[in-house]
Amino acid sequence: MFDIIIIGGGPAGLTAAIYAQRAGLRALVYHASAPGGQASSAHWMENVPGFPEGVGGMELGERLAEQAKRLGAELRAQTVQSVALTGTIKEVTTTTETEKARSVILALGANPRELGIPGEKELRGMGVGYCATCDGFFFRDLDVCVVGGGDTALGDAVFLAKICKSVTVIHRRDAFRAARRSVEQAEQLENVRFIMDTVPVAIEGKTEVTGLLVENKKTGERHTIPCAGIFIAVGNIPDTKMLEGQVQMDAGGYILADASLQTNLPGVYVAGDVRQTPLRQVVTACADGALAAVMAEEYLHQ
Numbered sequence: 001m002f003d004i005i006i007i008g009g010g011p012a013g014l015t016a017a018i019y020a021q022r023a024g025l026r027a028l029v030y031h032a033s034a035p036g037g038q039a040s041s042a043h044w045m046e047n048v049p050g051f052p053e054g055v056g057g058m059e060l061g062e063r064l065a066e067q068a069k070r071l072g073a074e075l076r077a078q079t080v081q082s083v084a085l086t087g088t089i090k091e092v093t094t095t096t097e098t099e100k101a102r103s104v105i106l107a108l109g110a111n112p113r114e115l116g117i118p119g120e121k122e123l124r125g126m127g128v129g130y131c132a133t134c135d136g137f138f139f140r141d142l143d144v145c146v147v148g149g150g151d152t153a154l155g156d157a158v159f160l161a162k163i164c165k166s167v168t169v170i171h172r173r174d175a176f177r178a179a180r181r182s183v184e185q186a187e188q189l190e191n192v193r194f195i196m197d198t199v200p201v202a203i204e205g206k207t208e209v210t211g212l213l214v215e216n217k218k219t220g221e222r223h224t225i226p227c228a229g230i231f232i233a234v235g236n237i238p239d240t241k242m243l244e245g246q247v248q249m250d251a252g253g254y255i256l257a258d259a260s261l262q263t264n265l266p267g268v269y270v271a272g273d274v275r276q277t278p279l280r281q282v283v284t285a286c287a288d289g290a291l292a293a294v295m296a297e298e299y300l301h302q
C-alpha cells in the first residue's frame with residue numbers, strides 16, 4: 001500500500017513526488033513517457049527559474065526524476081489504463097499491475113492539439129512549436145507564423161511581436177474566436193498581419209522550418225509564407241478520458257479543483273496542465289505539484 005500514487009511524470013508529478021517523499025510519505029509515480037512529460041520535448045527553455053543560461057527539456061526531466069528517486073520515490077514507466085478513486089482506498093491499474101494507495105495525485109498533463117499536416121511532426125522542435133512563451137525567444141528578429149484564432153493564438157501573436165521581426169496569424173474562419181480586447185491588442189501592432197479564411201496545408205523545410213504552405217478556403221488558392229517558426233495554438237487535449245464518471249471536469253475535459261487542488265473526491269488531487277487553469281508552464285506545474293503533495297499529506301494525517 002502506497003501513501004500516494006502520482007499519475008504522470010511531468011514537472012507537476014515529479015515535484016509532487018519530491019514533496020511527498022520529503023514529508024515521509026511513500027510515493028509511486030507512473031509515467032507513460034520520458035520523465036518530464038511534455039516539457040521533455042522542448043529543445044530549450046529559458047524561463048525555468050534557476051537556469052540562467054536555459055535548460056533542455058530532456059535534461060530538466062531527468063534532473064527532476066533523479067531528485068525524486070534520490071529521496072526514495074518509486075518511478076515506473078507504465079501506462080495507466082483505469083482507476084478506481086471513489087473509495088477510501090484508491091486503485092490504479094496499468095497494463096500489467098494494480099496498485100493501491102490512500103491518496104492519488106492526477107498529473108496526467110494535456111497535449112497540444114496538432115494540425116496533422118505534413119512536416120509538423122518531422123519539424124517539431126526545429127521551428128514547429130506549441131508554446132510561444134516557452135520558445136519564442138529562439139526566433140528573435142525572425143519571421144514567424146501563429147496558427148489559430150482564439151485568445152491563446154492572439155496572445156501568442158502579441159508576445160511574439162515584441163521579439164520577432166514579423167508575425168503572421170493564420171485563421172481558418174473570417175472572424176476570431178478570441179475576446180475583442182485580445183484582437184484589438186494584436187491589430188495595433190505594426191509587425192502583425194492576419195490571413196483569414198485560410199488553413200495550413202504543409203510545413204516546409206528539411207532540417208528546420210522554412211515556410212508554411214496555406215490554402216484559402218474560399219478560392220482554393222495556395223501560397224507559401226516564408227518563416228523560421230510556426231506556433232500552433234489550436235487548443236489542447238487533456239488526458240482525462242479514463243476519469244469520466246469519477247472526477248468532475250469542465251466541458252473541455254480539464255479537471256476541476258478547489259484552492260487546495262482537491263477534486264470532488266476526498267484524497268484525490270490534481271496538478272499541472274490537466275487541471276482547469278489560466279496558465280500552463282513548467283513553473284506553474286511545479287507549484288501545483290508541491291501544493292497537491294502538501295494537501296495530500298494533510299489529508300492522510302487527518
